[in-house]
Amino acid sequence: MADSKARQVTLRFIADELGLHVSTVSRVLNGRADDGARAASGDTATRVRRLAEELGYQPDPHGSGLRTGRSKLIGVLVPRLSDLVLAMIYEGIDEAAGELGLATITANSRDDEETRRLRTRMLLARRVEGLIFGDASLDSGFLDRLAADGTKFVLVNRRAGDHPAVTADDRLGGRLAAEHLLALGHVDAAVIAGEPYASTGVDRTAGFVGLYRERGLPAPRVLHSPFDTAGGRAAAETLLADADRPTAIFAVNDFAAIGAMGAARDHDLTVGRDIAIMGYNDTPLAAELPLPLTSVAVPVREIGRRALVLLSRLLAGDEIESERLAPTLTARASTGADT
Amino acid sequence: MADSKARQVTLRFIADELGLHVSTVSRVLNGRADDGARAASGDTATRVRRLAEELGYQPDPHGSGLRTGRSKLIGVLVPRLSDLVLAMIYEGIDEAAGELGLATITANSRDDEETRRLRTRMLLARRVEGLIFGDASLDSGFLDRLAADGTKFVLVNRRAGDHPAVTADDRLGGRLAAEHLLALGHVDAAVIAGEPYASTGVDRTAGFVGLYRERGLPAPRVLHSPFDTAGGRAAAETLLADADRPTAIFAVNDFAAIGAMGAARDHDLTVGRDIAIMGYNDTPLAAELPLPLTSVAVPVREIGRRALVLLSRLLAGDEIESERLAPTLTARASTGADT
DNA sequence: CTGAAAGCGCTTACAG
């Protein structure tokens, strides 16, 4: 009956229809269906719920938000959603949010301080109840100020300062990578370490280099680069142009590793035989690449889910603590393993 | 002065502070700064604006939304944000939305009918003013019903029925691919066509096959598959297992093409020499792959931007028409070109 | 040019 949605149905409409007061209808609809007779007589409650259901009543968040001061909106800031890792983390966040009756609004900061400030301001103007930052910089000045203003937030993927964060154990991940390459005899390795302001790359690098140090080996060479394919290619280009080039490259990101594979090819090196290359995050691509990529897997979706849950607990007034999830390494052909 | 945000600043607060009525303050702040004396005396206007600025006043969208019935929120439904193409389109949408003072809420449908219904309902419950669907199915029943209910929406990337859509000219893109492969002498080609419910893959395939027909050549074999690496690999596996396998494969998606490259490698075929493989979308990865991938570029970000603008015009009551943007082909080593 | 009032849809003490 293509009944053009002339009018959104409101509490008042339902109340009038049933000869009740809006407050009664509100009480019924807000009380949980299973808690018996609390809000109204069983009969009234049933009639209200039936009609609400039939009319497809959906409370107007402007009304309830204005009244309660709660928007049920969470802001999520990421460097860029077109970064697969962040997109997957965001999917986890949004999934968990939906389960808790929250919705998310997201924005890209492109790891730019000014954009970060502006977008955060925009999210706050929308009256988000809390924020999740996936773009934290190790220089946490911005976050420190925000926390001082009383804004509630949780970090995800990257840590910064003492702010509550859900991350993977990146030091451990770097260590796993080093163990793998050392087991294959690569005493001469290099690291494509990502951006120096991101804890992910920094910690993975520290874990990696740490193990080489412990073993009394010369410290691996460390090169910073953007977290993408072009960045990885350029960094590897530099490493391979060197006279005594490394026999193994650990890139802290799969896309950078793919770029490094390209550079190796340009130098007529067969990856997995002439040189070992490994990545990080174990994106779905890694296993399916023409030459499968050894990588360290991080439970990204779960990290996103937990960040949202942590934030919701923070908003509820609970004490919260940072969480750190364990990474796992999968060896594949790009390091000569499992060919 | 870590002045904990005890209280959000409201129109009333500013009004009281200045000895004015809230309605006056509202009028000043809503009138555009440059239209002179309209809303209040120049002096009053200046005082109001100065204080609002100083206090960092941000109107509460619950208040204005309730009053005006406009949420300034747009809903965006995509199959999955972890699909790079959709993530980039979404970035374009969000960018344009920001410029128009709109915010977006997004949700994944995973191309599942029931999820699509539920998530759309959730977005509508949030009182989005309009929707952008990036997950349209050629079977447009769901969208037809939505349109009949008076919901305003625009499609992006995939078309369906007569609903307004911003897409690339996928038929033309498929044709460009066929021209490229035919110019290289590949009379025996196959298509990895993606999901049969998505207009993108269907149209690209139709354009591709159409040119072969026009030239009086046998119709290329067409295989459907998921739009990802694993899907492309499986489809290529089938094609290459065949006795008279094709000399060229056109995958309607770069990730599927990468999967196909993997399958070719498993068959000891050197891509670009023993077999030509090309993709679609020209994702940033394509050019940077160890073996660079020939691909058809689509202006995804621009498509996203235009979809948002189109929707905003629709919401303003304008007549709107679908838009179709032109694709371009870049030849690379994977088809033996430009090695 | 500015004020005063009404009302958007909702929730929540307060009565009875």
Place this chain on the structure above:
DNA sequence: CTGAAAGCGCTTACAG
């Protein structure tokens, strides 16, 4: 168990 009232923050005719 149910009603009546107040008020969240805002905008917008309507006066004057």
